[in-house]
Amino acid sequence: MIPLSRTLLTALLMLTVACSRADALRVATTTTVDNSGLLDVLVRAYEDAEGIDLQIVATGSGQAFNLGRRGDVALVMTHEPFGERALVDEGLVRYYRKVMFNRFVIAGPPADPAGIAGAASAHDAMRRIAEAGTTFVSRGDRSGTHARELELWMRAGSRPSSNRLIETGQGMAPTLRIASERSAYVLTDEATLARLSGEIVLSPLFTGDASLLNTYAAIVLTTARPSDVARAEALARWLAEGPGQTVIAGFEIDGRRVFMPWPAGVDATRPESMPELPTS
C-alpha cells in the first residue's frame, strides 16, 4: 500500500505541474468576434509573428469589462462604446484604440410583416416592430449587441409587450436560430448572420443607419498585472495600428468581408468615435 500511495502522490505532483498556468497573455473578447472565426485567424497570426501564446476567454462585453476590472485579463476587446466610456471616465484605461467596425443589422422573417425595410431610421424600424404586434428576440445578456438593442428601444420610445420580447440570454448564433424558429425580428451583427445564412430563415431587412455602426476597441486597463502590461500594449498596438489591420481586411466569410479595419483619419482614441457610414 505504501508504494501505491507514493505513486499517487507523485502522479498528483506531476499533474499539478502539468496543469498550472503557462506564461501566456490572457485576453477577454466578445463572442461575436470569436463566433465569426476572425479571432482564430488573428490569434494565429500574432502567435506566429511574435511567438507569444495568447489565451482567449470569449464572453459578452459586460463580462469582459468585469474580467478587466478584476485584473483577470491583460487586454479586453469589446464593442460597447457606453461601457467603454465608463471605463475611461473611471480612469481605468491605460491604452484605448478602435480596431475595426462593421454594422448591426435588423433581421427578420423575409415577408417583413412589420414593414421595416422601408423605415426611415433604425429606431423607426424598432418602433414599427413594437407597434406591429410582431415578436422580437433579444440577447438579454448584457453583451455589446444587447446594449445597442436597449439603446434603440429607448430611442424608439416604445418596445414590444413582454410576451412578444423573448430574451435568450445566449450568444448570437443560438439567438438567431430562435428568432428564425419563431419568425421573429432580431438585432444581429453582420458577421454571425452571414455565417448562419445557410441554415436559418431570416433576411437582413434594415441596415443603412449610422446608429447601427458596430465598432470594436482594444483596451489595456490599469488593473492588468504589471508583468503583463508591456506585452498587452504591444498586442493592442499590433491589432489597432500594426499588421493586425491587414489580417482584419483580408478576413472573409463566403467571399464577403465582414469586418472593416479602422479607417485612417478617423479618431481611434475615443469610444464615441464613429467612421463614415460605408456605402454598400
Place this chain on the structure above:
Amino acid sequence: MTAVLDALRLIVSGDAEVWQITGVSLLVSGTALLIASVIGVPLGYWLAHLHGRAARLVSSLLHTLTALPTVVVGLLLFFLLSASGPLGWMDLLYTRLAMIAGQALLALPIVAALTLVAIERLPLPAFETAASLALPAWTRLRLLVGEAWPAIQSALLLAFARVFTELGAAIILGGNIRGETRTLTTVIALEHAKGDDARAIALGLILLVIALAVNAGVHSRFGRRRA
C-alpha cells in the same frame, strides 16, 4: 443528418484537436476524482466509525452536499481565485488546476457519503474480525474498504460521471481557453453557440461514449466479482 455524418467523419479522421480536448477532459476529471477519492474514502470510513449526534449531522450534511449545483461551485471558486479575490495571488483562475479544484469539490461529497454508507452496511462479522485481530488502523482500513469495494467503486464511478459531464464549474473556472482549459463539455457549448453542429455532435458522441464505456466497463468487472 449531414451534420451527423460530418461528425462521424471528424471522429474517424482523428482530428487532432478533438483528441487533445478529450485528453484535457480525462486529465481534469480523472485528477479531480483521484483527489476526491484520496480524501473522501478515508473520510467516509472514519465517519462510519463515529456515533452520536455530531456524526449524524456531518453525515446528513455530506448527503446534502452531493446535490451541490455545479455553477454555484464554479461561482464560489471564481470569486476566491479571481485576481482581486482572497486567493488571487495563487494565479489559478482559468487554469486546469482551477477546474480540478472545482470538480474535486463536486466529487468529494459523493465519494465520502457513499463510502460512509458502504462501510456502515458491511455485515457485522467483518467489523468484529477486524476488531478482534487488533490490526493497525491502516491495515484495518484496507481490510474494510476492501470488503466494501464493490459499493465504493460504484461511488467513484458515479462521482466521475458527475464531474466528467458537468459544464457549469468547468466553463466558469476554465474559461474554455483553446489548448488549455477547453474540455468536451465547454467546447460543445461553444461549438453550438458558434453554430458548428458537426463538431458539437462529434464531441457530444465522444463524451457520451466515454461516459457510458467507463460505466459499462466497471459494471461488468463488478458483476464478475459478485458471481
